Amino acid sequence: MRRALLIAVPYVWLLALFLVPFFIVLKISLSDTELAIPPYTPTLDLSQGWAGIKGFFSQLDFENYVWLTEDDLYWKAYLSSVKIALISTFLTLIVGYPIAYGMARAPEEWRPTLMMLVILPFWTSFLIRVYAWMGILSNEGYLNQILLWTGIISTPLTILNTQSAVYIGIVYTYLPFMILPVYSALERMDGSLIEAAEDLGCSRFQAFWLVTVPLSKPGIIAGCFLVMIPVIGEFVIPSLLGGSGTLMIGKVLWEEFFSNRDWPVASAVAVVLLLILVIPIVLFQRNQQKQTEADQ
Amino acid sequence: MKLKMLTMTAVVALGASAAFAEEVRVYNWSDYIDEDLLKKFEEETGLTLIYDVFDSNEVLETKMLAGGSGYDVVVPTGTFLQRQIQAGAFQELDKAKLANSGNLWDVIQDRTSGYDPNNAYSINYMWGTTGLGVNVAKVKEVLGDDVALNSMDLVLKPENMEKLSSCGVHFLDAPTEIIPMTLQYIGEDPDSHDKDVIAKTEEILTAVRPHIQKFHSSEYINALANGDICVAVGWSGDILQARDRAAEADNGVEIEYHPFAEGSLMWFDQMAIPVDAPNPEGAHKFLDFILDANNMAAASNYVYYANGNKASQEFLEEDVIGDPAIYPDETTMQNLYITTPYPAKTQRVVTRLWTKIKSGT
Numbered sequence: 001m002r003r004a005l006l007i008a009v010p011y012v013w014l015l016a017l018f019l020v021p022f023f024i025v026l027k028i029s030l031s032d033t034e035l036a037i038p039p040y041t042p043t044l045d046l047s048q049g050w051a052g053i054k055g056f057f058s059q060l061d062f063e064n065y066v067w068l069t070e071d072d073l074y075w076k077a078y079l080s081s082v083k084i085a086l087i088s089t090f091l092t093l094i095v096g097y098p099i100a101y102g103m104a105r106a107p108e109e110w111r112p113t114l115m116m117l118v119i120l121p122f123w124t125s126f127l128i129r130v131y132a133w134m135g136i137l138s139n140e141g142y143l144n145q146i147l148l149w150t151g152i153i154s155t156p157l158t159i160l161n162t163q164s165a166v167y168i169g170i171v172y173t174y175l176p177f178m179i180l181p182v183y184s185a186l187e188r189m190d191g192s193l194i195e196a197a198e199d200l201g202c203s204r205f206q207a208f209w210l211v212t213v214p215l216s217k218p219g220i221i222a223g224c225f226l227v228m229i230p231v232i233g234e235f236v237i238p239s240l241l242g243g244s245g246t247l248m249i250g251k252v253l254w255e256e257f258f259s260n261r262d263w264p265v266a267s268a269v270a271v272v273l274l275l276i277l278v279i280p281i282v283l284f285q286r287n288q289q290k291q292t293e294a295d296q
Numbered sequence: 297m298k299l300k301m302l303t304m305t306a307v308v309a310l311g312a313s314a315a316f317a318e319e320v321r322v323y324n325w326s327d328y329i330d331e332d333l334l335k336k337f338e339e340e341t342g343l344t345l346i347y348d349v350f351d352s353n354e355v356l357e358t359k360m361l362a363g364g365s366g367y368d369v370v371v372p373t374g375t376f377l378q379r380q381i382q383a384g385a386f387q388e389l390d391k392a393k394l395a396n397s398g399n400l401w402d403v404i405q406d407r408t409s410g411y412d413p414n415n416a417y418s419i420n421y422m423w424g425t426t427g428l429g430v431n432v433a434k435v436k437e438v439l440g441d442d443v444a445l446n447s448m449d450l451v452l453k454p455e456n457m458e459k460l461s462s463c464g465v466h467f468l469d470a471p472t473e474i475i476p477m478t479l480q481y482i483g484e485d486p487d488s489h490d491k492d493v494i495a496k497t498e499e500i501l502t503a504v505r506p507h508i509q510k511f512h513s514s515e516y517i518n519a520l521a522n523g524d525i526c527v528a529v530g531w532s533g534d535i536l537q538a539r540d541r542a543a544e545a546d547n548g549v550e551i552e553y554h555p556f557a558e559g560s561l562m563w564f565d566q567m568a569i570p571v572d573a574p575n576p577e578g579a580h581k582f583l584d585f586i587l588d589a590n591n592m593a594a595a596s597n598y599v600y601y602a603n604g605n606k607a608s609q610e611f612l613e614e615d616v617i618g619d620p621a622i623y624p625d626e627t628t629m630q631n632l633y634i635t636t637p638y639p640a641k642t643q644r645v646v647t648r649l650w651t652k653i654k655s656g657t
Binding site for chain 1: 656
């Protein structure tokens with residue numbers, strides 16, 4: 001009995017916080033818009049009993065999903081979001097790996113402090129940190145002022161409101177999510193393996209490439225998924241740092257919801273986004289499972 | 297003893313909920329009031345004022361249509377107000393509780409009754425025009441001294457925009473402002489709801505699109521004031537605030553606001569009470585406070601927008617009432633136009649067109 005209760009707890013959480021909201025969104029995505037509160041129809045009327053429920057279900061249809069296939073905006077936005085996510089995940093890895101490596105190689109007594117430094121930015125609101133980047137990257141911002149002052153450039157660079165600013169913002173924001181799993185993989189690594197590789201005639205680089213990188217693979221994979229999955233649905237960074245040309249599904253969703261007041265189509269976009277995200281998550285889980293099996 | 301404790305808790309809880317009811321929650325546009333007025337309201341009425349801000353009608357509308365926003369007073373623009381009234385989002389005002397409603401200006405009342413018949417649901421807070429904010433020195437440097445700073449040519453002619461792109465141009469991220477403006481430019485009815493007519497704006501806007509740095513509805517205030525951009529298509533009062541911020545910062549940036557010579561869009565921000573407001577009594581008190589001639593004048597003197605309060609005009613400072621950019625002269629007034637809300641189907645066409653113009657897809 002007690003055991004059943006204990007097991008029930010996570011399932012209740014899952015039901016209340018994931019499945020119920022998902023079915024509400026799914027239901028709205030099958031409805032039609034209307035100028036009312038709430039702005040869609042039909043709404044479930046339980047007072048009419050069984051007939052009300054039947055009437056409710058008979059009014060639902062897949063029209064909105066058909067609509068998503070008719071306008072090329074949606075798949076272009078999905079594609080562009082995936083592209084931005086892939087590129088920025090790669091960039092985050094390139095930047096994050098050396099940092100994690102350096103941390104893992106640092107003397108043991110420094111490591112907690114270094115770890116602290118990576119986590120420290122989380123103590124400031126995410127929104128404020130993105131706004132700070134606006135101040136750094138704008139035409140009259142700090143970066144341009146320094147570059148102009150040192151004479152490296154003669155006219156200010158336009159970075160803010162371009163795709164580059166979006167990448168800078170994403171890499172900066174998600175960097176800790178890459179560093180931490182890679183670091184924990186590297187830290188666990190046995191240093192004598194490198195010595196062995198070098199004894200067997202590997203150069204330093206070969207030892208890194210043939211021993212260190214494969215051993216840190218689980219960390220790399222975990223980091224990549226932790227970065228890529230939220231970036232696909234990212235809305236704040238592209239809308240604050242990006243130009244109007246940055247097409248991302250999060251923004252399209254916003255526009256369906258706020259400009260068109262079309263909650264049903266917005267919900268359909270969200271359901272499809274969820275399905276797209278489920279694929280990497282399943283892959284991730286399978287990888288984790290393989291990992292635990294391998295460890296045993 | 298236990299019972300006594302219980303009753304005491306109940307009394308405390310009741311007291312707490314009574315105190316809770318004495319809050320008034322106001323949801324207004326950002327940078328849109330003199331904050332001293334908020335303190336004054338609390339002192340005069342003893343109510344606790346919770347004041348939140350938004351920067352787009354769309355955000356407000358979504359909250360209204362979702363219901364249960366928890367706000368007692370909200371401030372939608374006329375076209376949005378009209379649609380939200382149709383959706384049943386507001387309650388009729390109780391004029392008996394608005395002792396100061398006689399202060400309202402009939403000229404503005406007349407125009408707003410187009411959105412809110414008989415002005416039954418709302419009072420006018422402020423009104424203004426959509427026009428051009430220019431950094432005079434930079435624009436003249438780029439386009440020469442004799443450029444017309446009040447013409448739509450400045451932002452809708454590709455050859456001008458190509459040159460201006462070097463110093464930065466922002467447009468409002470509001471299709472309901474920019475599309476009527478473009479229609480006015482090509483001589484069509486700015487309030488057209490005809491899809492084919494609306495589609496004509498695409499060519500004009502796509503041609504200047506590469507030279508527009510950003511579409512945003514509030515960032516241009518700071519960007520103009522800091523000298524980050526040299527031209528913005530924006531709302532009158534916001535640009536005048538940018539002008540004042542630049543003057544205060546004394547950074548050598550000189551900003552001017554001009555309504556379009558071709559005719560500008562006139563808009564009205566209306567205060568209304570949501571149908572499910574938790575404290576409609578307090579909401580009426582807030583509206584009556586705003587209707588007070590002195591208070592309304594203080595707000596206008598602070599934000600540089602014209603208001604719909606005739607009695608407040610004698611308290612307005614000369615640089616507000618005397619500035620034709622805020623209170624336009626008779627001929628400019630004749631040139632101003634208004635728009636009505638798009639039906640849902642047309643709205644979808646407009647949003648889609650807007651996305652296409654902005655992102656090229």
